[in-house]
Amino acid sequence: MRHFAASQFVRKDKDQEGMQKLASEVGYRLDAKRHVAILYRVNHLPGNWKKTDYELYYFTVENVFCELLGEKNCCISYINFQKSLCLLVGICESPYDAEWIRSLLKKTIEVCDPEGDLGTTAVIGGFYTEANQLYDSYIEAFALERKRCFYEHSGVFYVEDATEEQQENGYLLQNDDFIQRLVAAMRQNQRSLVKEMLRTFADSLALLQPSREQFLLQINQVSSALLDFAMEYGVTETVEKNSKLFSSDYIEISSVSEIQTELIRYGEQILQQVHLSKNSSNSAIVRRTKEYIKAHYQDDELCLEQIADALDVNLQYMCFLFKKQTDTTIGAYILQTRMEMAGRLFQRTNYNVTEVAQRVGFFDVSYFSKCFKKYFGVSPKQYQNVSSNYLKTT
Numbered sequence: 387m388r389h390f391a392a393s394q395f396v397r398k399d400k401d402q403e404g405m406q407k408l409a410s411e412v413g414y415r416l417d418a419k420r421h422v423a424i425l426y427r428v429n430h431l432p433g434n435w436k437k438t439d440y441e442l443y444y445f446t447v448e449n450v451f452c453e454l455l456g457e458k459n460c461c462i463s464y465i466n467f468q469k470s471l472c473l474l475v476g477i478c479e480s481p482y483d484a485e486w487i488r489s490l491l492k493k494t495i496e497v498c499d500p501e502g503d504l505g506t507t508a509v510i511g512g513f514y515t516e517a518n519q520l521y522d523s524y525i526e527a528f529a530l531e532r533k534r535c536f537y538e539h540s541g542v543f544y545v546e547d548a549t550e551e552q553q554e555n556g557y558l559l560q561n562d563d564f565i566q567r568l569v570a571a572m573r574q575n576q577r578s579l580v581k582e583m584l585r586t587f588a589d590s591l592a593l594l595q596p597s598r599e600q601f602l603l604q605i606n607q608v609s610s611a612l613l614d615f616a617m618e619y620g621v622t623e624t625v626e627k628n629s630k631l632f633s634s635d636y637i638e639i640s641s642v643s644e645i646q647t648e649l650i651r652y653g654e655q656i657l658q659q660v661h662l663s664k665n666s667s668n669s670a671i672v673r674r675t676k677e678y679i680k681a682h683y684q685d686d687e688l689c690l691e692q693i694a695d696a697l698d699v700n701l702q703y704m705c706f707l708f709k710k711q712t713d714t715t716i717g718a719y720i721l722q723t724r725m726e727m728a729g730r731l732f733q734r735t736n737y738n739v740t741e742v743a744q745r746v747g748f749f750d751v752s753y754f755s756k757c758f759k760k761y762f763g764v765s766p767k768q769y770q771n772v773s774s775n776y777l778k779t780t
């Protein structure tokens with residue numbers, strides 16, 4: 387009943403008559419001098435804790451806090467949907483200020499979390515003279531708790547301590563220049579630099595501590611730039627479309643360090659997929675270049691421009707890739723292909739030198755002979771004689 391009453395007292399549309407009845411049943415004094423809502427949250431729940439475990443822990447917290455509060459004051463509580471213990475306090479005697487409540491909460495934390503392993507955050511809402519204003523106190527505490535937990539702050543906080551943070555919008559980072567430098571580093575596949583840039587960006591933003599919404603807005607701008615980069619290179623099918631950064635459920639429950647880790651992971655994944663895609667695409671260009679040469683080596687007008695046009699690729703880029711992956715130039719590969727085919731023709735046919743030269747793309751027979759001798763170490767005629775004798779003996 388006490389838990390139900392507490393959950394009803396922080397409703398905006400509460401029934402006044404019902405509230406009075408509940409208050410009398412659970413022993414909450416509506417005539418208290420001051421009313422305040424407090425949110426007490428454990429940020430690092432042990433992995434083996436179940437729902438009943440943290441409910442029992444919060445029951446202990448409430449008992450300790452109420453004992454420190456004293457019998458002349460009243461307190462009821464419930465656990466909200468964010469797994470925070472909501473303490474509603476009615477203070478009937480002095481002192482009824484934030485420093486006194488803060489000291490009680492610090493003592494409670496010392497008793498219930500002596501080692502600090504649970505990472506406790508306690509937030510005190512505003513103090514009001516009317517019990518029906520507990521909703522306002524709760525909303526104030528809830529907003530501040532979300533920000534403190536998002537930035538992973540432990541300790542006891544009071545809403546009025548955060549008034550100086552209202553000017554936060556003036557301190558936001560300028561993302562445009564950062565995004566340009568980030569994309570430039572990604573185009574150069576500088577993975578270590580990209581990782582460090584993303585980490586520094588999140589750290590700098592966390593240091594400014596804007597509102598949770600403003601923080602996420604800036605993170606979204608950067609993650610969207612990463613997604614645009616992935617789309618530019620056509621890897622959106624292989625990069626997780628449902629990245630956690632674009633999931634409202636994940637964003638809702640995550641802390642700043644978790645979002646930073648996911649941002650870096652997302653950037654690294656995109657770079658990896660783009661690199662794999664580039665290698666695959668580049669290998670395809672080299673393979674198609676070789677196939678085109680083997681199909682058209684007989685054309686005496688075969689040239690680099692013709693190949694690039696046929697493959698619909700940039701001429702310089704095609705030459706660069708071919709040299710990088712084969713350690714030879716396209717011109718050298720064309721000559722190699724023609725020489726190898728000329729050698730086969732001499733071995734398998736009775737064609738003379740002129741006929742062979744023309745069949746492998748040489749209009750000038752003397753130039754063909756010069757190239758052939760340089761490649762095989764003997765003249766076409768000598769090579770033909772050796773091949774002819776070999777065929778006769780076998």
